[in-house]
Amino acid sequence: MPYLPVVTGPCKSGRPIDETSQPVSASLNALGYKGSMSKILIIFGTRPEAIKLFPVIRALAGVPGLTVRTCVTAQHRGLLDQVLAIADLAPDIDLDLMEPGQTLDRLTARLLTGLGDVMDAERPDLVIVQGDTATAMTGALAAYYRKVPVAHVEAGLRSGDIYHPWPEEVNRRIVAPIAALHLAPTETSAEALRRETIAADTIHVTGNTVIDALHWTSAKVAEDPALAAGLDSIAARFAGKRIVLVTTHRRENFGDGMAAIARAIGRIAARDDVAVVFPVHPNPNVVSVMDAILGDRGNVARIAPLDYPHFVRALGMADIVLTDSGGVQEEAPALGKPVLVMRETTERPEGVAAGTARLIGTDEDRIVAEIFTLLDDQAAYSAMARAHNPFGDGHAAARIAAIVTDFLAAGTTPEAAPSNPTGTAAHADRD
Ligand code: UDP
Numbered sequence: 001m002p003y004l005p006v007v008t009g010p011c012k013s014g015r016p017i018d019e020t021s022q023p024v025s026a027s028l029n030a031l032g033y034k035g036s037m038s039k040i041l042i043i044f045g046t047r048p049e050a051i052k053l054f055p056v057i058r059a060l061a062g063v064p065g066l067t068v069r070t071c072v073t074a075q076h077r078g079l080l081d082q083v084l085a086i087a088d089l090a091p092d093i094d095l096d097l098m099e100p101g102q103t104l105d106r107l108t109a110r111l112l113t114g115l116g117d118v119m120d121a122e123r124p125d126l127v128i129v130q131g132d133t134a135t136a137m138t139g140a141l142a143a144y145y146r147k148v149p150v151a152h153v154e155a156g157l158r159s160g161d162i163y164h165p166w167p168e169e170v171n172r173r174i175v176a177p178i179a180a181l182h183l184a185p186t187e188t189s190a191e192a193l194r195r196e197t198i199a200a201d202t203i204h205v206t207g208n209t210v211i212d213a214l215h216w217t218s219a220k221v222a223e224d225p226a227l228a229a230g231l232d233s234i235a236a237r238f239a240g241k242r243i244v245l246v247t248t249h250r251r252e253n254f255g256d257g258m259a260a261i262a263r264a265i266g267r268i269a270a271r272d273d274v275a276v277v278f279p280v281h282p283n284p285n286v287v288s289v290m291d292a293i294l295g296d297r298g299n300v301a302r303i304a305p306l307d308y309p310h311f312v313r314a315l316g317m318a319d320i321v322l323t324d325s326g327g328v329q330e331e332a333p334a335l336g337k338p339v340l341v342m343r344e345t346t347e348r349p350e351g352v353a354a355g356t357a358r359l360i361g362t363d364e365d366r367i368v369a370e371i372f373t374l375l376d377d378q379a380a381y382s383a384m385a386r387a388h389n390p391f392g393d394g395h396a397a398a399r400i401a402a403i404v405t406d407f408l409a410a411g412t413t414p415e416a417a418p419s420n421p422t423g424t425a426a427h428a429d430r431d
Contacts, residue, residue, distance in 0.1 A: 083307070181403060262293035
Protein backbone atom coordinates (compact mmCIF):
# COMPACT_ATOMS: atom_id res chain seq x y z
CA MET A 1 0.00 0.00 0.00
CA PRO A 2 1.57 3.34 -0.97
CA TYR A 3 1.80 5.94 1.74
CA LEU A 4 2.16 9.67 1.57
CA PRO A 5 5.35 10.74 3.27
CA VAL A 6 4.96 12.45 6.63
CA VAL A 7 4.17 16.09 6.06
CA THR A 8 5.30 18.55 8.64
CA GLY A 9 2.81 21.34 8.29
CA PRO A 10 -0.57 22.25 6.97
CA CYS A 11 -1.04 23.82 3.61
CA LYS A 12 -2.30 27.37 4.00
CA SER A 13 -5.58 26.90 2.23
CA GLY A 14 -7.83 23.94 1.68
CA ARG A 15 -7.77 20.83 3.85
CA PRO A 16 -5.03 20.74 6.50
CA ILE A 17 -2.75 17.80 5.94
CA ASP A 18 -2.36 15.18 8.65
CA GLU A 19 1.00 15.12 10.28
CA THR A 20 0.96 11.34 10.43
CA SER A 21 1.63 9.02 7.55
CA GLN A 22 -1.71 8.25 6.02
CA PRO A 23 -2.53 5.97 3.15
CA VAL A 24 -3.76 8.07 0.25
CA SER A 25 -6.44 5.47 -0.41
CA ALA A 26 -7.87 5.90 3.12
CA SER A 27 -8.00 9.64 2.65
CA LEU A 28 -9.78 9.22 -0.67
CA ASN A 29 -12.25 6.65 0.65
CA ALA A 30 -13.16 8.95 3.50
CA LEU A 31 -13.98 11.58 0.91
CA GLY A 32 -16.19 9.23 -1.05
CA TYR A 33 -13.69 9.09 -3.89
CA LYS A 34 -14.84 6.63 -6.53
CA GLY A 35 -11.26 5.96 -7.47
CA SER A 36 -12.17 4.20 -10.64
CA MET A 37 -11.56 6.46 -13.58
CA SER A 38 -9.72 9.65 -12.70
CA LYS A 39 -6.91 10.37 -15.08
CA ILE A 40 -4.23 13.01 -14.60
CA LEU A 41 -2.07 14.18 -17.46
CA ILE A 42 1.23 15.73 -16.35
CA ILE A 43 2.93 17.83 -19.02
CA PHE A 44 6.48 19.13 -19.08
CA GLY A 45 9.21 19.94 -21.54
CA THR A 46 12.38 21.34 -19.98
CA ARG A 47 15.00 20.41 -17.40
CA PRO A 48 13.65 22.56 -14.56
CA GLU A 49 10.11 21.31 -15.10
CA ALA A 50 11.30 17.71 -14.99
CA ILE A 51 13.30 18.32 -11.80
CA LYS A 52 10.33 20.00 -10.14
CA LEU A 53 7.72 17.52 -11.33
CA PHE A 54 9.40 14.18 -10.76
CA PRO A 55 8.62 14.30 -7.02
CA VAL A 56 4.96 15.01 -7.88
CA ILE A 57 4.82 12.14 -10.36
CA ARG A 58 6.31 9.82 -7.76
CA ALA A 59 3.84 11.00 -5.10
CA LEU A 60 0.83 10.54 -7.38
CA ALA A 61 1.98 7.29 -8.96
CA GLY A 62 1.00 5.15 -5.99
CA VAL A 63 -2.52 6.51 -5.54
CA PRO A 64 -4.97 3.67 -6.12
CA GLY A 65 -7.59 4.29 -8.76
CA LEU A 66 -5.68 7.19 -10.24
CA THR A 67 -4.17 6.90 -13.68
CA VAL A 68 -1.16 9.17 -14.04
CA ARG A 69 0.00 9.80 -17.58
CA THR A 70 3.06 11.85 -18.43
CA CYS A 71 3.59 13.78 -21.63
CA VAL A 72 6.90 15.40 -22.47
CA THR A 73 7.13 17.99 -25.21
CA ALA A 74 10.92 17.85 -25.16
CA GLN A 75 11.14 21.60 -25.62
CA HIS A 76 14.73 21.04 -24.33
CA ARG A 77 15.56 17.54 -25.48
CA GLY A 78 18.99 16.71 -24.05
CA LEU A 79 18.68 18.41 -20.67
CA LEU A 80 15.22 16.94 -20.13
CA ASP A 81 16.37 13.41 -20.89
CA GLN A 82 19.14 13.65 -18.27
CA VAL A 83 16.55 14.25 -15.56
CA LEU A 84 14.18 11.55 -16.79
CA ALA A 85 16.98 9.00 -16.63
CA ILE A 86 17.97 9.90 -13.08
CA ALA A 87 14.39 9.96 -11.80
CA ASP A 88 13.79 6.63 -13.55
CA LEU A 89 10.87 8.03 -15.50
CA ALA A 90 9.75 6.88 -18.91
CA PRO A 91 7.21 9.33 -20.29
CA ASP A 92 4.01 7.84 -21.69
CA ILE A 93 3.90 10.33 -24.56
CA ASP A 94 6.89 12.06 -26.11
CA LEU A 95 6.10 14.81 -28.61
CA ASP A 96 9.78 15.44 -29.30
CA LEU A 97 9.07 19.00 -30.44
CA MET A 98 12.60 20.37 -30.21
CA GLU A 99 13.87 22.02 -33.37
CA PRO A 100 17.21 23.77 -33.66
CA GLY A 101 16.84 27.54 -33.60
CA GLN A 102 13.08 27.37 -33.06
CA THR A 103 11.31 30.71 -32.74
CA LEU A 104 8.97 31.30 -29.83
CA ASP A 105 5.92 31.73 -32.01
CA ARG A 106 6.59 28.60 -34.02
CA LEU A 107 7.34 26.60 -30.88
CA THR A 108 4.19 27.90 -29.21
CA ALA A 109 2.03 26.96 -32.19
CA ARG A 110 3.48 23.46 -32.37
CA LEU A 111 3.12 22.94 -28.63
CA LEU A 112 -0.48 24.09 -28.61
CA THR A 113 -1.62 21.85 -31.42
CA GLY A 114 0.51 18.91 -30.29
CA LEU A 115 -0.76 19.09 -26.72
CA GLY A 116 -4.33 19.57 -27.93
CA ASP A 117 -4.09 16.34 -29.90
CA VAL A 118 -2.73 14.54 -26.85
CA MET A 119 -5.61 15.79 -24.72
CA ASP A 120 -8.18 14.69 -27.29
CA ALA A 121 -6.67 11.21 -27.28
CA GLU A 122 -6.14 10.97 -23.52
CA ARG A 123 -9.23 12.81 -22.25
CA PRO A 124 -7.74 13.57 -18.84
CA ASP A 125 -9.79 14.71 -15.83
CA LEU A 126 -7.02 17.05 -14.75
CA VAL A 127 -3.92 18.48 -16.38
CA ILE A 128 -0.87 19.40 -14.30
CA VAL A 129 1.63 21.96 -15.58
CA GLN A 130 4.66 23.47 -13.84
CA GLY A 131 6.14 26.92 -13.79
CA ASP A 132 6.43 29.31 -16.66
CA THR A 133 7.62 27.66 -19.85
CA ALA A 134 5.94 27.68 -23.25
CA THR A 135 5.00 24.07 -22.48
CA ALA A 136 3.21 25.09 -19.27
CA MET A 137 1.44 28.00 -20.94
CA THR A 138 0.24 26.03 -23.98
CA GLY A 139 -0.61 22.98 -21.87
CA ALA A 140 -2.90 25.13 -19.75
CA LEU A 141 -4.41 26.78 -22.81
CA ALA A 142 -5.09 23.48 -24.61
CA ALA A 143 -6.74 22.15 -21.45
CA TYR A 144 -8.83 25.31 -21.15
CA TYR A 145 -10.06 24.92 -24.73
CA ARG A 146 -11.35 21.49 -23.65
CA LYS A 147 -12.65 22.67 -20.28
CA VAL A 148 -10.29 20.32 -18.52
CA PRO A 149 -9.23 21.73 -15.14
CA VAL A 150 -5.59 22.65 -14.67
CA ALA A 151 -3.40 22.40 -11.57
CA HIS A 152 -0.48 24.83 -11.70
CA VAL A 153 2.60 23.77 -9.77
CA GLU A 154 4.85 26.68 -8.73
CA ALA A 155 2.05 29.20 -9.21
CA GLY A 156 2.26 32.87 -8.35
CA LEU A 157 5.88 33.76 -9.07
CA ARG A 158 5.98 37.33 -10.30
CA SER A 159 8.78 39.75 -11.10
CA GLY A 160 6.33 42.49 -12.07
CA ASP A 161 8.19 43.08 -15.33
CA ILE A 162 6.92 41.31 -18.44
CA TYR A 163 10.38 41.41 -20.02
CA HIS A 164 12.26 39.98 -17.01
CA PRO A 165 12.24 37.04 -17.24
CA TRP A 166 11.09 37.00 -20.83
CA PRO A 167 8.82 35.35 -21.89
CA GLU A 168 8.32 33.46 -18.63
CA GLU A 169 6.62 36.29 -16.74
CA VAL A 170 3.78 36.35 -19.26
CA ASN A 171 3.70 32.56 -19.66
CA ARG A 172 2.92 32.11 -15.98
CA ARG A 173 0.48 35.00 -15.87
CA ILE A 174 -1.47 33.35 -18.71
CA VAL A 175 -1.79 30.15 -16.69
CA ALA A 176 -3.19 31.96 -13.64
CA PRO A 177 -6.77 32.74 -14.77
CA ILE A 178 -7.05 29.27 -16.30
CA ALA A 179 -5.89 27.15 -13.35
CA ALA A 180 -8.41 25.59 -10.99
CA LEU A 181 -5.69 24.77 -8.45
CA HIS A 182 -2.85 27.20 -7.74
CA LEU A 183 -0.03 25.35 -5.98
CA ALA A 184 2.02 28.26 -4.72
CA PRO A 185 5.47 27.50 -3.35
CA THR A 186 5.50 30.29 -0.75
CA GLU A 187 3.20 32.72 1.01
CA THR A 188 4.71 35.49 -1.17
CA SER A 189 3.59 33.74 -4.34
CA ALA A 190 0.15 33.02 -2.84
CA GLU A 191 -0.20 36.71 -2.01
CA ALA A 192 0.73 37.67 -5.58
CA LEU A 193 -2.13 35.49 -6.82
CA ARG A 194 -4.60 36.96 -4.34
CA ARG A 195 -3.61 40.42 -5.57
CA GLU A 196 -4.61 39.27 -9.05
CA THR A 197 -8.05 38.38 -7.62
CA ILE A 198 -7.52 34.64 -7.89
CA ALA A 199 -10.03 32.99 -5.54
CA ALA A 200 -8.32 32.39 -2.20
CA ASP A 201 -9.76 28.89 -1.73
CA THR A 202 -8.07 27.71 -4.94
CA ILE A 203 -4.61 28.81 -3.73
CA HIS A 204 -2.56 26.37 -1.65
CA VAL A 205 0.89 27.04 -0.21
CA THR A 206 2.80 23.81 -0.72
CA GLY A 207 6.51 24.63 -0.73
CA ASN A 208 8.56 24.28 -3.87
CA THR A 209 9.01 20.74 -5.16
CA VAL A 210 12.60 21.58 -6.14
CA ILE A 211 13.50 21.14 -2.47
CA ASP A 212 11.91 17.66 -2.55
CA ALA A 213 13.99 16.89 -5.64
CA LEU A 214 17.14 18.24 -3.99
CA HIS A 215 16.63 16.15 -0.82
CA TRP A 216 15.78 13.01 -2.77
CA THR A 217 18.77 13.37 -5.05
CA SER A 218 21.19 14.29 -2.23
CA ALA A 219 20.12 11.13 -0.39
CA LYS A 220 20.60 9.04 -3.53
CA VAL A 221 24.09 10.45 -4.08
CA ALA A 222 24.98 9.89 -0.42
CA GLU A 223 23.86 6.27 -0.78
CA ASP A 224 25.64 5.77 -4.08
CA PRO A 225 28.46 8.29 -4.67
CA ALA A 226 29.15 6.68 -8.04
CA LEU A 227 26.10 8.62 -9.28
CA ALA A 228 28.15 11.82 -9.12
CA ALA A 229 31.66 10.39 -9.48
CA GLY A 230 32.15 12.29 -12.72
CA LEU A 231 33.22 15.28 -10.61
CA ASP A 232 36.03 13.40 -8.82
CA SER A 233 38.75 14.70 -11.12
CA ILE A 234 37.58 18.33 -10.83
CA ALA A 235 37.39 17.99 -7.03
CA ALA A 236 40.97 16.70 -7.00
CA ARG A 237 42.21 19.33 -9.47
CA PHE A 238 40.74 22.21 -7.44
CA ALA A 239 41.46 20.85 -3.95
CA GLY A 240 42.31 23.70 -1.57
CA LYS A 241 40.78 26.40 -3.76
CA ARG A 242 37.56 28.33 -3.13
CA ILE A 243 35.04 27.18 -5.70
CA VAL A 244 32.64 29.44 -7.56
CA LEU A 245 29.89 27.51 -9.34
CA VAL A 246 28.51 29.38 -12.35
CA THR A 247 25.41 28.83 -14.47
CA THR A 248 23.96 31.23 -17.00
CA HIS A 249 21.34 30.81 -19.69
CA ARG A 250 18.76 33.61 -19.41
CA ARG A 251 17.59 35.13 -22.67
CA GLU A 252 17.75 38.64 -21.14
CA ASN A 253 21.50 38.14 -20.64
CA PHE A 254 22.28 37.12 -24.21
CA GLY A 255 24.58 39.57 -26.01
CA ASP A 256 26.27 42.27 -23.90
CA GLY A 257 25.29 40.68 -20.60
CA MET A 258 26.79 37.31 -21.55
CA ALA A 259 30.01 38.97 -22.73
CA ALA A 260 30.28 40.85 -19.42
CA ILE A 261 29.72 37.60 -17.52
CA ALA A 262 32.48 35.89 -19.53
CA ARG A 263 34.96 38.72 -18.84
CA ALA A 264 34.06 38.72 -15.14
CA ILE A 265 34.63 34.97 -14.86
CA GLY A 266 38.03 35.43 -16.49
CA ARG A 267 39.01 38.07 -13.90
CA ILE A 268 37.75 35.97 -10.99
CA ALA A 269 39.62 32.90 -12.21
CA ALA A 270 42.86 34.89 -12.46
CA ARG A 271 43.14 34.55 -8.68
CA ASP A 272 45.26 31.59 -7.59
CA ASP A 273 43.04 30.77 -4.64
CA VAL A 274 39.86 30.47 -6.73
CA ALA A 275 38.51 27.96 -9.20
CA VAL A 276 35.40 28.24 -11.32
CA VAL A 277 33.20 25.25 -12.11
CA PHE A 278 31.00 26.19 -15.03
CA PRO A 279 28.54 23.75 -16.61
CA VAL A 280 27.83 25.60 -19.84
CA HIS A 281 24.26 25.65 -21.11
CA PRO A 282 24.17 24.32 -24.70
CA ASN A 283 22.39 27.39 -26.09
CA PRO A 284 24.64 28.82 -28.86
CA ASN A 285 24.19 32.32 -27.37
CA VAL A 286 26.06 31.08 -24.32
CA VAL A 287 28.56 28.66 -25.87
CA SER A 288 29.79 31.01 -28.61
CA VAL A 289 30.45 33.88 -26.19
CA MET A 290 32.26 31.65 -23.71
CA ASP A 291 34.38 30.21 -26.52
CA ALA A 292 35.25 33.65 -27.85
CA ILE A 293 35.87 35.52 -24.57
CA LEU A 294 36.58 33.02 -21.81
CA GLY A 295 38.43 30.34 -23.76
CA ASP A 296 40.48 27.80 -21.83
CA ARG A 297 41.93 28.76 -18.46
CA GLY A 298 43.65 26.68 -15.80
CA ASN A 299 41.33 27.74 -13.01
CA VAL A 300 38.12 27.25 -14.96
CA ALA A 301 36.42 23.90 -15.56
CA ARG A 302 34.11 24.64 -18.47
CA ILE A 303 32.06 21.48 -18.65
CA ALA A 304 28.93 20.13 -20.31
CA PRO A 305 25.62 20.55 -18.46
CA LEU A 306 25.60 18.22 -15.48
CA ASP A 307 22.91 15.70 -14.80
CA TYR A 308 21.07 16.42 -11.59
CA PRO A 309 23.09 14.23 -9.18
CA HIS A 310 26.30 15.77 -10.46
CA PHE A 311 24.85 19.25 -10.21
CA VAL A 312 23.71 18.61 -6.65
CA ARG A 313 27.25 17.51 -5.81
CA ALA A 314 28.65 20.61 -7.53
CA LEU A 315 26.38 22.78 -5.37
CA GLY A 316 27.72 21.01 -2.32
CA MET A 317 31.34 21.62 -3.43
CA ALA A 318 30.76 25.31 -4.13
CA ASP A 319 31.67 28.16 -1.78
CA ILE A 320 29.76 30.71 -3.85
CA VAL A 321 27.10 30.29 -6.53
CA LEU A 322 26.94 32.80 -9.39
CA THR A 323 23.83 32.26 -11.51
CA ASP A 324 20.93 33.69 -13.44
CA SER A 325 18.89 30.50 -13.02
CA GLY A 326 15.57 30.38 -11.23
CA GLY A 327 15.89 26.89 -9.78
CA VAL A 328 19.46 27.39 -8.59
CA GLN A 329 18.30 30.47 -6.63
CA GLU A 330 15.99 28.13 -4.74
CA GLU A 331 18.44 25.29 -4.18
CA ALA A 332 21.46 27.31 -3.01
CA PRO A 333 19.73 28.81 0.08
CA ALA A 334 18.60 25.33 1.16
CA LEU A 335 22.28 24.33 1.20
CA GLY A 336 23.46 27.54 2.86
CA LYS A 337 25.41 28.68 -0.20
CA PRO A 338 25.64 32.41 -0.91
CA VAL A 339 24.08 32.98 -4.31
CA LEU A 340 24.77 36.04 -6.45
CA VAL A 341 21.99 36.42 -8.97
CA MET A 342 22.91 37.94 -12.32
CA ARG A 343 19.52 39.56 -12.92
CA GLU A 344 17.93 42.96 -12.38
CA THR A 345 14.74 41.55 -10.86
CA THR A 346 13.71 38.29 -9.32
CA GLU A 347 10.41 36.50 -8.91
CA ARG A 348 12.01 34.71 -5.96
CA PRO A 349 12.47 37.50 -3.39
CA GLU A 350 12.46 35.00 -0.52
CA GLY A 351 16.16 34.17 -0.93
CA VAL A 352 17.06 37.87 -0.97
CA ALA A 353 14.88 38.53 2.07
CA ALA A 354 16.53 35.62 3.89
CA GLY A 355 19.95 37.13 3.14
CA THR A 356 21.30 34.15 1.18
CA ALA A 357 20.78 35.66 -2.28
CA ARG A 358 21.76 39.03 -3.73
CA LEU A 359 20.67 40.55 -7.03
CA ILE A 360 23.74 41.90 -8.79
CA GLY A 361 22.84 42.23 -12.49
CA THR A 362 25.42 41.65 -15.20
CA ASP A 363 27.82 44.55 -14.88
CA GLU A 364 31.34 43.08 -15.15
CA ASP A 365 32.91 45.19 -12.39
CA ARG A 366 29.97 44.59 -10.05
CA ILE A 367 30.16 40.81 -10.51
CA VAL A 368 33.90 40.80 -9.79
CA ALA A 369 33.53 43.12 -6.80
CA GLU A 370 30.71 41.08 -5.25
CA ILE A 371 32.63 37.82 -5.63
CA PHE A 372 35.84 39.33 -4.23
CA THR A 373 33.95 40.71 -1.22
CA LEU A 374 32.63 37.24 -0.41
CA LEU A 375 36.08 35.72 -0.93
CA ASP A 376 37.97 38.28 1.16
CA ASP A 377 35.54 39.39 3.85
CA GLN A 378 34.74 36.54 6.19
CA ALA A 379 31.96 38.49 7.92
CA ALA A 380 30.28 39.26 4.60
CA TYR A 381 30.55 35.59 3.63
CA SER A 382 29.18 34.30 6.93
CA ALA A 383 26.27 36.71 6.78
CA MET A 384 25.11 35.12 3.53
CA ALA A 385 26.16 31.51 4.10
CA ARG A 386 23.32 30.40 6.32
CA ALA A 387 21.03 27.56 5.41
CA HIS A 388 17.45 28.69 5.02
CA ASN A 389 14.45 26.96 3.63
CA PRO A 390 12.34 29.83 2.37
CA PHE A 391 11.29 27.71 -0.60
CA GLY A 392 10.00 24.64 1.19
CA ASP A 393 10.61 21.78 3.58
CA GLY A 394 10.94 18.95 1.08
CA HIS A 395 7.34 17.73 1.44
CA ALA A 396 5.70 19.82 -1.27
CA ALA A 397 4.94 16.87 -3.55
CA ALA A 398 3.01 15.02 -0.83
CA ARG A 399 0.92 18.13 -0.20
CA ILE A 400 0.27 18.53 -3.91
CA ALA A 401 -0.78 14.87 -4.24
CA ALA A 402 -3.26 15.30 -1.39
CA ILE A 403 -4.68 18.55 -2.78
CA VAL A 404 -5.06 17.13 -6.26
CA THR A 405 -6.77 13.95 -5.07
CA ASP A 406 -9.12 15.98 -2.88
CA PHE A 407 -9.99 18.09 -5.89
CA LEU A 408 -10.76 15.05 -8.01
CA ALA A 409 -12.75 13.47 -5.20
CA ALA A 410 -14.89 16.61 -4.97
CA GLY A 411 -15.62 16.29 -8.67
CA THR A 412 -15.76 20.03 -9.29
CA THR A 413 -14.67 19.95 -12.90
CA PRO A 414 -15.80 22.37 -15.57
CA GLU A 415 -17.20 19.46 -17.64
CA ALA A 416 -20.25 19.80 -15.43
CA ALA A 417 -20.83 23.17 -17.08
CA PRO A 418 -23.62 23.05 -19.68
CA SER A 419 -21.63 25.23 -22.06
CA ASN A 420 -19.46 22.28 -23.05
CA PRO A 421 -21.93 19.52 -23.91
CA THR A 422 -19.52 17.48 -25.99
CA GLY A 423 -16.59 17.80 -23.63
CA THR A 424 -14.41 18.46 -26.64
CA ALA A 425 -12.42 21.45 -27.70
CA ALA A 426 -14.09 24.59 -28.92
CA HIS A 427 -14.03 25.05 -32.67
CA ALA A 428 -12.31 28.05 -34.12
CA ASP A 429 -15.14 28.81 -36.53
CA ARG A 430 -17.53 29.24 -33.60
CA ASP A 431 -15.23 30.82 -31.03
N1 UDP B 1 20.84 22.06 -13.24
C1 UDP B 1 21.35 20.82 -13.59
N2 UDP B 1 22.52 20.77 -14.29
C2 UDP B 1 23.21 21.86 -14.66
C3 UDP B 1 22.69 23.14 -14.31
C4 UDP B 1 21.50 23.21 -13.60
O1 UDP B 1 20.74 19.79 -13.27
O2 UDP B 1 24.27 21.73 -15.29
C5 UDP B 1 19.56 22.13 -12.52
C6 UDP B 1 19.55 22.99 -11.28
O3 UDP B 1 19.87 22.25 -10.16
C7 UDP B 1 18.11 23.49 -11.21
C8 UDP B 1 17.66 23.47 -12.66
O4 UDP B 1 18.62 22.72 -13.38
O5 UDP B 1 17.29 22.62 -10.48
C9 UDP B 1 17.60 24.87 -13.18
O6 UDP B 1 17.40 24.85 -14.53
P1 UDP B 1 17.65 26.11 -15.43
O7 UDP B 1 18.68 26.97 -14.79
O8 UDP B 1 17.88 25.59 -16.80
O9 UDP B 1 16.24 26.82 -15.50
P2 UDP B 1 15.49 27.87 -14.58
O10 UDP B 1 15.42 27.31 -13.21
O11 UDP B 1 16.23 29.16 -14.67
O12 UDP B 1 14.14 27.97 -15.20
